[in-house]
Each structure stands twice: as C-alpha cells, then as structure tokens.
Amino acid sequence: MPRSDRYSIFSVFLEGLRGQTGWGPAWRKASPKPSYDVVIVGGGGHGLATAYYLAKRYGLTNVAVVEKGWIGSGNVGRNTTIVRSNYLLPGNIPFYEMSMKLWEGLEQDLNYNAMVSQRGVLNLYHSDAQRDAYARRGNAMRLHGIDAELLDREAVRSMYPWLNYDSARFPIQGGLLQRRGGTVRHDAVAWGYARGADRLGVDIIENAEVTGFRLDKGKITGVETTRGFIGANKVGLAVAGNSSRVAAMAGLTLPIESHVLQAFVSEGIKPLIDGVVTFGAGHFYVSQSDKGGLVFGGDIDGYNTYAQRGNLPVVEDVLEGGMALMPRIGRVRLLRSWGGIMDMSMDGSPIIDRTPTEGLYFNGGWCYGGFKATPASGLCFAHLIARNEPHEVARAYRLDRFRTGHMIDEKGMGNQPNLH
C-alpha cells in the first residue's frame, strides 16, 4: 500500500514536501486468475465504468476487465469530450439525464480529477423550422426536469459576438442552450474508473484480446484470450466499434454497422470559445481544450469501415462547416485529425441487453455518442449483469426492438446507420 493513496489537498501538500515519493500506481497490472464471477470484455470507458459500479453498487468484486490493448487506447481517449443530455425521445431522456447527474458527482465519487466542466452546450438554429424543432426538444427536456433555454439571435450574440451572423444562406437565428452540458477530460474518465475499480478489487487485465467464448449447454463458461482461458459465470461485452466481430464469435448477429468518425484539433490559440457550440445548418461542433486547441468534428464518413482513419471529403465538409460558422478560424492551422470506429446501430440508439446465450450480456451500438453516456452505461450494464434485469432508465435499449418495431430513432432516419 503506497503512503498516499487518496487524492486530497493534504496528500498533495504532504507529497510536495516529500518529493512525490509516496504515490503508488493508479491501478495494478493484474494477471488473469483462473475464473471470475463476471468478466467484462473491453477496457474502455463503458467497460471500466461497468466494473466500477458492479463492485461499488452491486457488491460484485470478483470481476475482471479484459482489454486487447491498454486502458484508454480506444474511443474513450479519442473523442471530442462533450457531455450533454439534450435528447428528445422518452427512451433516451431519462438515461442521458442520469448520465449527466453521474458526471456532476463523478469526481467526488471516484476521488479523481476528471476536469468535469459544465461550460454549456449551445445548438444553433438557422431557420424557423429548426427553431420550432429545438423549442420542442427544449420543452421535452424541461418536462423531464432538465435545463434548456431557447435563445434568440441577440442572446447568442451576447455570448459569442464573433460568430458569422451575416451569412445569407445560414443566418444564425438563435440556439438551444443546455448550461449543464460541457466537456470532461476523456482520458481521466478511463483512468479514474480504472483506479476506482482496482481499489475495490477488480482485476484490469491489459493486452488480453478475446479470441472466443466457451459455452456449456448454451450457457457461457468463460472467454478464450491471448493470455489464456478465463472462466466466468457471466460475461459482458462492451467493445463498441468491434461489437459485430466479437459478438460473431458467440454466434450473434447484431443490428450494427461499424463506421468511422473523424475528429480534429487545431494548434493552440488564445481563449476564444468558452463553451461547446454546434452549427445547425451543417454538422460541426467545436469546443476549446485547456491547452488552447480547438477540438471539433462533424459527420461520420458514411461507409462501413474498421480502418481508424477517414477520407478527405468529410474533412472538407467539416472544415467548410467551421468556416461558415466562424470565419475567423480560417488562418488557424490543423494540428492533427484522426478517426475512431463507431458502433452505428440501425436506429441511432444504443443497446444494453441480455443475449440469447445465457450469461452473455451486450452493451454497444453507441453510435458517435458513447462518451457522454459512459457513467449511465456502466451503471445500467452493471445493474443488468448483477440482477439479470434491465435498469429502470435503460429498459428501452433492447436488442430485439428492431424486430418488434420499438425503435428509438432520434433523427427519424430509419435503418440507415450512416444517416444517424
């Protein structure tokens, strides 16, 4: 046990005096035991959060998280860090609001600085029809007790006077603002949950890729990994991006396609934008990191892919959106861009459910919105695994809803994953 294990002003002060020698590793490098009560496949944000809540809230500590790479190497460390709960449909609103509330208490719960910053998420509208749609969304949110404010043009101008209000084609008429939305340091979310789970006894097993599942009479008995067989009474999959591939090893076909979403960071500039702003006439969203870089993105590329890189037409489209909204960034240079693989479900909403295989649970289909859902996803998946029944706010995220016609289609695009 290291001398300083809990982060506080006193331990920071003490270690400052003692040359920072008392800190231990944030989590152990665990080797797999022969078997566990629960094995979570995927050491991303959702998998780690699931393990944390299994131990913390449901008392299951004989748990392992197996990760093919290293903790935080997937989408949890590659997203644009935005959190919000501005959804419209009944199946989504309570879930994402629970996630928002968990974000609000996350740092105290984990004793870890995740830099939760409720800097406000502003969705701009550019036409009367879009204003009406945003008013409806805002009203749906307020009916569920979530904050939402419909701003007119002048109110937006007082927040961001330098946006392009003179665009003839896409004039900014106003915006829907969720002040409680914002950003969270994404890596810290993975590390914080990993540390929290580790302290409660969860084994985090890195560099162990799952290569198959072992079944006995239709019930799961464990997972084959590159570090050997690991027995388990229950197995939870949280491998968004690769869900179809991993589920196929268990003979399961999913209503999911894998698509690439690109993201971008500019060179560091002086403080320009203190919240999150989205352009409603195209698809462009932007915030500024604490290092000064503009962090932004847009649409998915729109074709099936497992390559973690996108193509130039979408780069052009995103940058055009940025220039239409904020022409003053025209001379700012791009620092880097990258692509991550998204589980695009057939209705744009996630799945947290049992599978036809007893003891095998599935969490995926997060589309490009998985990061903001991390705490609620972990909690609901933990509930499902521990109790074998869905959490109250995740009841709609069923695997069979596509067959029964109970889709949760926020965008109304039908079964075209590349349009969600």
Place this chain on the structure above:
Amino acid sequence: MRINCPHCGERSLDEFSYLGDAVVRPDPASPNAQDAFYAYGYERANVAGPMQELWYHAAGCHAWLVVTRDTRTHEISEVKSAQEVALARQKVAGTAQ
C-alpha cells in the same frame, strides 16, 4: 478513396452515396418473408475484410454499383454495375433450375 465507376471512370468519393451490404432483396411472397426482411433491413453484413457493398453514383451517371472493398484498408478490388451483377445472379439461378 476513389471509386472507379464503370461508366464514368475514377471519381472522388463525394460523388457517391452508400447503402451498405449488397444483399438481394428477399421475395415478399416467400413463406419466411418476415424473418428474411428483418435480416435484410437490420442484420446487414458488418465484416472486417473484403465486403460487397452497394454505392450509388449520385453526382455522376446515377448508376448503382456493387463495390468489393476491404473495410480494414479501404482498398477497392472490384467495381461492377449492379445491373450486371443482378443479371449474372439471375443467370446462375436459371442454370440451377
């Protein structure tokens, strides 16, 4: 990524739109039509590797294409017009009878 359209030659990706898995639409009169349409609509192929998929040359000749593309590398190995593929499939089905 550029697609070599059989009618127009090699064109930029932004001229095309994507429909995904190039499976044939099931027969609505078949006895298992409900299951077949569910699979057709919702359980589309999502392979990591070479995949046959439908692309539409929206900003070009308006032809539907069957493109064979590796989803791990974006490498395109074959582009055929969907009509040609459908006729070939009919021919195979005809011989089988």
